[in-house]
Amino acid sequence: MEARHQKFCDSYLLSFNATKAAVDAGFSEKTAGQIGYKLLRREDVQQYLAERRAALAASTGVTLERTVAEIARVAFADMRDVMQWGTRGVDIGNNTEIDMAFAEPKDSNELSPDVAAAVAEVSQGKTGFKIKLHSKTNALDMLMKHLGGYERDNAQKVDAITRLIEGAQGHALPLGRKKDKPE
Template structure:
């Protein structure tokens, strides 16, 4: 970021916080009235773009969070299978026996132990498993893979064919 002045360098740092350019401009010291315009102007500068790219790459290297890793985690959620939590007889396996993929897909576990009235005060356990939103994960994967774009292209072809038939 050697080519940037102090305010621009601060803008780059602040932009990486939440990827909100207007808020980054305000936090970097630009006027609230002109922050949106300043943000747009800053993002259009090649030096700012290069600094942002370098900072994002450095953060990825530092945190070991890459695009591939994020997509893999989304895939774990979207392609999860709850059957792996149960034995062949249908009883719940201890979490230590679950696959890493299933463990990642579980949002919460609720265990409720109760004692039934009776001669021996028999205990039973109710366990609830809640998984992360599978549909949301699959939707993110579809967007990443461009499946919606292909669907839109197919719709466009149908519209064009209809237009040709109408002529």
Template sequence: MGRRKLTLKQERFVDEYLIDLNGTQSAIRAGYSAKTAGQIAEKLLRKAEIRELLAARMKERGDRTAVTADRVLLEAARLALFDPRRLFNDDGSPKGIHELDDDTAAAVSGIEVLEQFEGSGKDRVFVGYLKKYRVADKNSALEKLFKHHGLYERDNKQKTDPLSELLKGLTGNVFGAGAAAAGGDEDED
């Protein structure tokens, strides 16, 4: 049995979802009621046809733009692991932008170059440039990598109360079995 074809509205939802990955707003922009957009988006995103089309379009976009999950992780790693010493020559002078290696250049979020003069009027003489590099937020990049690698989840598991975890495990295995046998399973759709 083949997959059902998506409606024009559902296809529009997919197009809108690819813009910002916000289901509720995508549903509204696709023409669904603002009042029920959250529930509609949730239902749409569970449909296999929608998920398949989203995956295909995301892959197409990744191929077209060369922005892949691997590339995004690489860029986050460049920011997170940035070493400011690489902005300087061995003598302590700042490197020019063309002298920076790719990883260091990726961490630079802005450059300000000011001409420096001494004297005034006819006696004014150019003495050099003042270079100011602004670098991306390292903590933000580290936090994103922590989340990607599940490091917060591991940390949170270490902070749980062992007694609560034991009781939770027993409730699901021992008490849950009796409740299910008695017909008390409320999670069934």
């Protein structure tokens, strides 16, 4: 493989931006987009990228299965595993107890690794603790894309439209004209 092509590949693996990688490899900025596009379609470039990805995955332990499992941990996280809230009786003296609202974090030592992986931020301010989980919607979206959930949904919509069109073929559809008034 030509040295500039290898440099393109190495840069591409860092940014996943073919135009930037082509510029980094020394190609003209004016044509970098086209060159990057063409290089990504070359068999030798695809093979080199696959080999580098495999080596990187082996050295870091990052695999598709592990990545999907991590996304699933976030997608199915439940705030009740991190916080507890509700009401509890508070003694205000004179043998009097009233129910007061409370919210408090659970001890981090009690969190399972799955629950802890879903925590994005823990901070304490003037008004108390703030615990933020990673975005469930983003994680669910990633899983839907990975599992092909959107393709199935889109196929169902297309099937319904196809059935509607097939059912209407050969039948005159009303054009929305007002009916003549009876005399």
